[in-house]
Amino acid sequence: MAGEAPLKSMDEIKWFHSIPLGDGVVTPGIDASMAKLEQICLPKDLSGKTVLDIGAWDGFFSFQAEKAGAKRVLSTDHFCWSGPGWGTKDGFNFAHNALNSKVESLDIDAMDITPENVGKFDVVMFLGVLYHLQDPMAGLRVAAAVCNELLIIETVVDDIHRWKPSMVYYPKDSLNDDDTNYWAPNVAAMKGMLTDLGFKKVEVVYPKKSWLRYSFPVRLYSSIKGMITGRGPFRQTINQGRMSFHAYR
Numbered sequence: 001m002a003g004e005a006p007l008k009s010m011d012e013i014k015w016f017h018s019i020p021l022g023d024g025v026v027t028p029g030i031d032a033s034m035a036k037l038e039q040i041c042l043p044k045d046l047s048g049k050t051v052l053d054i055g056a057w058d059g060f061f062s063f064q065a066e067k068a069g070a071k072r073v074l075s076t077d078h079f080c081w082s083g084p085g086w087g088t089k090d091g092f093n094f095a096h097n098a099l100n101s102k103v104e105s106l107d108i109d110a111m112d113i114t115p116e117n118v119g120k121f122d123v124v125m126f127l128g129v130l131y132h133l134q135d136p137m138a139g140l141r142v143a144a145a146v147c148n149e150l151l152i153i154e155t156v157v158d159d160i161h162r163w164k165p166s167m168v169y170y171p172k173d174s175l176n177d178d179d180t181n182y183w184a185p186n187v188a189a190m191k192g193m194l195t196d197l198g199f200k201k202v203e204v205v206y207p208k209k210s211w212l213r214y215s216f217p218v219r220l221y222s223s224i225k226g227m228i229t230g231r232g233p234f235r236q237t238i239n240q241g242r243m244s245f246h247a248y249r
């Protein structure tokens, strides 16, 4: 990686992703990355496909796309590579080197991505980014504009009991004590926004058995648990969760 600072050692890096590097070595991230990989239902075979990872951080999903045979993968980030986030690009650089990866990278803010400056990709991953954006519809428009086939979105969802499209706003740090969290849509809002952006089919791929995971007793239990372990009514509500969506052109 010409022109970049020397690689840090694994112990020096503040990891987000838990990336398998071979021989049983996994980077010590705080994220349950392998479990999330199941949830986003990344196609097992990406042979011949081009893939864009928006908000890649340590690059776990980019490296998985490369492993699935993608012919080109571009990882992008800014907030956690050189912006105000607590992350750095050190983890990405370390894993890239350890995996002998050919994944490309570009330091660019999610909202600055356009077909003119990054091109268009068969598969676009927009994972864990939507709720960090002050203007989520604009963020989806960015992702849609560079997507030729499949847009994969992983996000916090809220208001999931409502059939009407809606979004919930989190003032200050009211979602998970993190003041970079702003908005969470419900399923109808996600489907509506993505349809309006020209996607022909939008499906929830996680949770698969949403009738069980999001059934009233399970939500009631997790809400009560959230009230006890959290701080006040914004901390966790009965209608919150995380979901993954696939949107097809």
Ligand SMILES: C[S@@+](CC[C@H](N)C(=O)[O-])C[C@H]1O[C@@H](n2cnc3c(N)ncnc32)[C@H](O)[C@@H]1O
Binding pocket: 031, 054, 055, 056, 057, 077, 078, 079, 080, 081, 085, 110, 126, 127, 128, 129, 132, 133, 134, 154, 180
């Ligand atoms: C929760 S991490 C998700 C990382 C990875 N895509 C994943 O799903 O594991 C959020 C990502 O969104 C990026 N991001 C983009 N814009 C952001 C913003 N305004 N605030 C916080 N994070 C932002 C961060 O840099 C970070 O890589």
